[in-house]
Amino acid sequence: MSHRFRYAAFVLVVLSAAKASAQAAPQPPDAQALRSAIDDLKKDFEARLSALEMRLAAIEGGQQPPPAQPLPPPPAPIQPPAAADLSAPPPQASAAGGGSKVFNPDMAVIGDFLGTAGRVHTDPANNITPNPAFEMHESEASFQAVVDPYARADFFISFGEEGVNLEEGFVTLTSLPGGLLTKVGKMRAAFGKVNSLHNHVLPWADRPLVINNLVGGEDGIDDAGVSVAKLIPNPWLFLEATGQVFRGDSGSPESPLYQTSQRGQLSYVAHVRGYQDISESTNLDVGASWSRGYNATGLQQNIDDFTTRLIGFDATLRWKPLRRSIYHSFVGRSEVIWSSREQPNGLQSGMGYYVSGDYQFARRWFGGIRFDGSDRAYDSTLHDSGGSAILTYWPSEFSQVRGQYRRTAYAIGPAANEFLFQFQFSIGAHGAHPF
Amino acid sequence: MNRKLLIWTLGSMLAAGSARAQPKLNVITTTEDLAAIAREVGGDRVTVESIARGYQDPHFVEAKPSFILKLQKADLLIVVGRELEIGWLPPLVQQSRNGKIQPNAEGYLDASLGAQILEIPTGTITRAMGDVHPLGNPHYWMDPENGKRIAKEIADAFDRQRPGNKAFFDQRLSDFTTRLDAAEKKWLALMAPYKGTKVVTYHRSFPNFAERFGLEIVGYVEPRPGIPPTPQHTLDLITEMKRQNVKVMLIEPYFDLKTPTAIGRETGARVLVMPPSVGGVKETSDYFALFDYNINLLVDALKK
Numbered sequence: 233m234s235h236r237f238r239y240a241a242f243v244l245v246v247l248s249a250a251k252a253s254a255q256a257a258p259q260p261p262d263a264q265a266l267r268s269a270i271d272d273l274k275k276d277f278e279a280r281l282s283a284l285e286m287r288l289a290a291i292e293g294g295q296q297p298p299p300a301q302p303l304p305p306p307p308a309p310i311q312p313p314a315a316a317d318l319s320a321p322p323p324q325a326s327a328a329g330g331g332s333k334v335f336n337p338d339m340a341v342i343g344d345f346l347g348t349a350g351r352v353h354t355d356p357a358n359n360i361t362p363n364p365a366f367e368m369h370e371s372e373a374s375f376q377a378v379v380d381p382y383a384r385a386d387f388f389i390s391f392g393e394e395g396v397n398l399e400e401g402f403v404t405l406t407s408l409p410g411g412l413l414t415k416v417g418k419m420r421a422a423f424g425k426v427n428s429l430h431n432h433v434l435p436w437a438d439r440p441l442v443i444n445n446l447v448g449g450e451d452g453i454d455d456a457g458v459s460v461a462k463l464i465p466n467p468w469l470f471l472e473a474t475g476q477v478f479r480g481d482s483g484s485p486e487s488p489l490y491q492t493s494q495r496g497q498l499s500y501v502a503h504v505r506g507y508q509d510i511s512e513s514t515n516l517d518v519g520a521s522w523s524r525g526y527n528a529t530g531l532q533q534n535i536d537d538f539t540t541r542l543i544g545f546d547a548t549l550r551w552k553p554l555r556r557s558i559y560h561s562f563v564g565r566s567e568v569i570w571s572s573r574e575q576p577n578g579l580q581s582g583m584g585y586y587v588s589g590d591y592q593f594a595r596r597w598f599g600g601i602r603f604d605g606s607d608r609a610y611d612s613t614l615h616d617s618g619g620s621a622i623l624t625y626w627p628s629e630f631s632q633v634r635g636q637y638r639r640t641a642y643a644i645g646p647a648a649n650e651f652l653f654q655f656q657f658s659i660g661a662h663g664a665h666p667f
Numbered sequence: 668m669n670r671k672l673l674i675w676t677l678g679s680m681l682a683a684g685s686a687r688a689q690p691k692l693n694v695i696t697t698t699e700d701l702a703a704i705a706r707e708v709g710g711d712r713v714t715v716e717s718i719a720r721g722y723q724d725p726h727f728v729e730a731k732p733s734f735i736l737k738l739q740k741a742d743l744l745i746v747v748g749r750e751l752e753i754g755w756l757p758p759l760v761q762q763s764r765n766g767k768i769q770p771n772a773e774g775y776l777d778a779s780l781g782a783q784i785l786e787i788p789t790g791t792i793t794r795a796m797g798d799v800h801p802l803g804n805p806h807y808w809m810d811p812e813n814g815k816r817i818a819k820e821i822a823d824a825f826d827r828q829r830p831g832n833k834a835f836f837d838q839r840l841s842d843f844t845t846r847l848d849a850a851e852k853k854w855l856a857l858m859a860p861y862k863g864t865k866v867v868t869y870h871r872s873f874p875n876f877a878e879r880f881g882l883e884i885v886g887y888v889e890p891r892p893g894i895p896p897t898p899q900h901t902l903d904l905i906t907e908m909k910r911q912n913v914k915v916m917l918i919e920p921y922f923d924l925k926t927p928t929a930i931g932r933e934t935g936a937r938v939l940v941m942p943p944s945v946g947g948v949k950e951t952s953d954y955f956a957l958f959d960y961n962i963n964l965l966v967d968a969l970k971k
Contacts, residue, residue: 411764412764470733554921557729664730
C-alpha cells in the first residue's frame with residue numbers, strides 16, 4: 233500500500249517537474265515562482281504521504297497511534313524535515329493510552345500538610361480543639377470527567393490521617409434548556425464565598441473565626457442535594473441566582489450547624505451573586521446569601537423543630553494589571569454573617585465577619601492580612617476575635633509554602649499566639665486556577 | 668402595473684430577507700490571534716471577540732464571570748488547544764450554560780487540529796520538567812504556514828455553521844491565503860540574510876517562528892517552562908550566550924525585563940520586546956501586522 237503511494241508521489245512529482253521545465257524555458261521570469269510552487273506541492277505531498285505511512289505503520293503494528301506522542305519516523309526513503317513534527321490530533325479524552333484508559337477521568341491529588349506552634353489556652357469551656365504540632369491535614373483526591381454530551385461529573389474525596397470524607401461528588405448538567413446550571417449530588421453550598429472554596433484555594437492556612445463559629449467550621453454547609461443556578465439577564469452586570477435544597481446535615485463535630493431528624497427537615501440555601509468589571513484590571517464581586525435548616529439543640533428535650541437561619545453578605549475586589557498579570561495582583565475580601573438559632577434557652581442571635589487583603593508582590597510571593605471576629609452560635613454573649621499575617625511562596629504552579637501568624641482573643645482565657653506552617657503540593661491533572 | 672410593482676417589491680424584499688435571515692455568527696476566541704484570523708475569514712458576516720488580550724500571558728487568564736456572559740451567547744468557540752487554556756477555560760465553558768460550545772460539540776473548534784505542532788514530548792514526562800505541555804508547544808500560530816491552516820479550520824467551521832454563506836467564507840479564505848502567501852515571501856526575503864542567527868527567548872513562545880524564519884534558539888531565560896529565572900540558570904545562560912556569541916534576546920511583553928536586561932548588559936545582547944500575539948503591542952493590530960512588526964524589529968536589530 234505504502235509502496236503504491238510512494239510510486240504515485242514519484243510519478244506526480246516527475247510529471248509536474250517535467251511540466252514545469254517545459255513551461256519554464258519560454259518564460260524565464262516565472263521559473264522561480266513555478267519552481268517554488270512545485271517545491272511547495274512536493275513538500276505538501278511528501279508530508280501527507282509520510283503522515284499516511286505513519287498511520288499505516290501504527291495500524292500494522294496492531295495498535296492505536298498514541299496521539300500525544302509522535303511515532304518514530306518510518307523507514308521511508310523520502311523523509312521531509314517537517315514530517316516528524318506533523319501533529320496527530322490531540323486525544324479526545326483526558327489521558328492518552330490504549331483501550332478504555334482513554335476515558336479515565338482527570339485525576340489529581342492535593343496534599344495539605346499543616347504544622348502549628350504556640351500555646352492555646354485549653355479551657356474546656358472554650359470548646360476549642362487545638363491543632364497538633366504536625367498534621368497531614370488533608371489529602372484531596374479529585375476525579376473529573378465528562379459523563380456524556382449532557383453532563384460532567386466531579387468527585388473530591390478528602391482523606392484525613394484517619395477516615396475518608398466525600399467532600400464533593402456531583403454531576404453538572406451543562407446544557408439544560410432555560411439556561412439552568414444544575415448540580416445533583418453532594419456539594420459545598422453556595423453560601424457566601426469561603427464556604428464554597430476547598431481548603432487548598434483559600435488564601436489562609438485556616439478558616440476565619442466566623443466560619444468556625446457560625447457556618448459549620450471547616451466542613452461548612454456541605455451536604456447532599458440539588459442546586460440550580462440561573463443567570464438573570466440584564467444590560468448592566470453579571471447576575472446569577474442560585475437555589476439549593478439539601479438533606480439537612482451540615483457542619484463539623486466541633487461546630488455543628490444543621491442536623492435533620494426527619495426526612496422532611498431539609499435545609500435550603502439561596503444566593504445571589506453580582507459581578508462587574510470596573511476596568512480591564514479591576515472588578516467587583518458581591519453576593520447575598522440566606523440559609524435555613526434544623527439544629528439538634530432541642531433533641532434531648534424531644535424538641536426536633538428548632539431551626540437555624542443564616543444571612544450573609546460578601547464582597548470581593550480584585551485587581552490584576554493584565555500586562556503584568558503574573559507578577560502583581562490584589563484581592564480584598566470581606567464577609568459578614570448573621571446567625572439566629574433557636575435553642576432550649578431561647579433564640580441566640582450572633583454575628584461575625586472577616587476582612588482580608590492579599591497582595592502579590594512578585595511572581596511567586598504573596599503577603600496577606602486578615603482581621604476576624606465572631607460571636608459563638610450557641611451563646612452570642614461569647615465573642616472571639618483575631619488577626620493574622622500571612623506570607624505565601626509558590627515554588628511552582630503545583631506547590632505552595634505558607635506561613636501564618638495568628639493571634640486569637642478567645643472569649644474565655646488569655647489570647648492565643650500561634651504560628652501555622654502549611655505546605656501544599658499537587659500531582660496529576662492540571663486543575664483550573666480558582667477565581 | 669402598480670400591482671406588478673408591488674409584487675416585485677415584496678418579492679425582492681422577501682428575497683433580501685431570506686438572505687439576511689441568518690444572523691451574524693457570534694464567534695468567541697480565546698486569543699486575539701485566533702480572533703484576527705477569524706475576522707479575515709468571516710468578514711462582516713461574523714462578530715468576533717477574544718477573551719484574552721494580546722498583551723497578557725495566555726497561560727494565566729482570569730476566569731472572570733463577565734466571560735461567562737460572552738460564552739453563553741456564542742455560536743462558536745475557537746480555542747488554541749494543546750492545553751494552553753487549561754488553567755482557565757474549562758470552568759468558563761462549564762458555567763456558560765451553552766451546550767453548543769462544550770468540548771467536542773459542534774460549536775467548539777480546537778484550532779490546533781490541522782496545524783504543525785512542535786516540541787511534542789516523547790518518552791516519560793514529569794513536572795520536574797516544569798509546566799510542560801504534553802500535547803506539544805501551543806504557540807504554533809507564530810508561523811504563517813500555520814496561520815493558513817488555522818484559517819482553513821476556521822473556514823470549515825464557519826461553513827458548517829452557516830452553509831448558506833459557504834461561498835463567501837471560502838472566497839475570503841482563498842483571498843487571505845493569497846495575501847498571506849505574498850506577505851510570507853516578503854518576510855522570508857527580509858529574514859534570508861540572517862538565517863541561522865542565534866537567539867535566546869524568555870519562554871518557549873517562538874519555536875514555530877524561529878523554524879519558519881531561520882532563527883536558532885539556543886536558550887531560555889526561564890530555566891524550565893513556567894519557572895521564573897534562577898541566579899544559577901542566569902549565570903549558565905550568560906556563559907552559554909557568550910560562548911555562542913548570541914546577540915539578540917526575544918522577550919514577550921508580559922515578562923519582567925529585569926533579568927533579560929541584566930543578561931543583555933553582561934553579554935552585549937540586545938533585548939527585543941517581541942509580541943507573540945496580535946494586540947501584544949499597539950502596532951500589531953492584525954495577523955499581518957504581527958509578522959510585519961516582529962520581522963522589522965528583528966531586521967532592524969540584526970542590521971546593526
